[in-house]
Amino acid sequence: MTALLELRNVVAGYGAARILHDLNLSIGEGERVSVIGRNGVGKTTIVNTLLGTSRFMGGEVLYRGRALPKIAGHTAATCGIAVVPQGRKILPNLTVAENLRLGAALGRKGRWTIDEIYRLFPILHERRNSSGTALSGGQQQMIAIGRALMANPDLLILDEPCEGLAPVIVDEISAIFKNLAATGVGILLIEQHLNLVREITDRFYVISKGSVVRSGHVASVSQHDLQTSIMQ
Known part of the structure; x- marks a missing residue:
């Protein structure tokens, strides 16, 4: 079966610095996959590589079996990849509705x-x-998720979606992600919150020093085994 998204031997970084080293991962149609690891090991660089904000140095990025002609944010979005970025990146000069319509x-x-977004997040x-x-941090995360869904993606990439959120809000976000899985959208979760990883994803990749x-x-x-893998 052809993977929805596949990274083959990807090398990427910033300037002359290589962060990802021959990294390989894949996610199938409607699959829920997590990428876990300590801070600074290259997790967010995976996202930046798909959005064209890191320097692509080698390897291949394939979407539905075809190599992306140019890795850039608009290319990913056109293909059906939407990102909920780390830190949410809500535009302060726009209303909630305007942020969503972006x-x-x-x-x-x-x-x-x-x-539909308003039904999901009243x-x-x-x-x-x-x-x-x-809005509060949790509500801003709802905006970020809603904005990504408005792109009607086939693959939703979530970069540390629970960073800085209270445990009760994390539980709410977890329930939302579980419901999203039933819609058939694929989920690639980049997260250190192992309870969330275990609740909403089926497969995992542990990243260390830019490699799986x-x-x-x-x-x-x-969960102890996962935590041990991250710390090694």
Whole structure:
């Protein structure tokens, strides 16, 4: 079966510095996969490589079996890849509704409309005319997720979505991601919150020094085992 997204022997970094070293990973249609590892090992560089904000130095990035002609943010979005970025990146000069509509800029058709986002996150409808950055951290994360869904992606990449959020908000976000899985959208989760990894993903990759050092099915390993792999 052809993978939805596949990175083959990817080398990437910033300037002359190489961060990813012959990195290999794949995710299938509708699959839920996590990438875990300590800070600074290259997890976010995977996202930046797909968005063209890191320096691509070698290897291949394939989407539905075809090499992306140029790795750039608009290329990924056109192919059906949407990213919920680390830190959320909500634009302060736009309202909640305007931030959400940014996700629909390419006009990809699908189930996700602004009304569907409001059904998923009722609080965003209530605060739709407020500045996006006037909301709480958890609500801003809802904006970031909603904005990505407005692109009607086939693959949703989540870069540390629970960073800085209270445990009760993490539980809410986890429930949302579980519901998203039922819609058929693929999920690539980059996260250190191992409870979230275990709850919403099926397979995992452990990254160390820019390379995959372990992979497998989440159900086949204990949380302690995962934590030990990260620390090695």
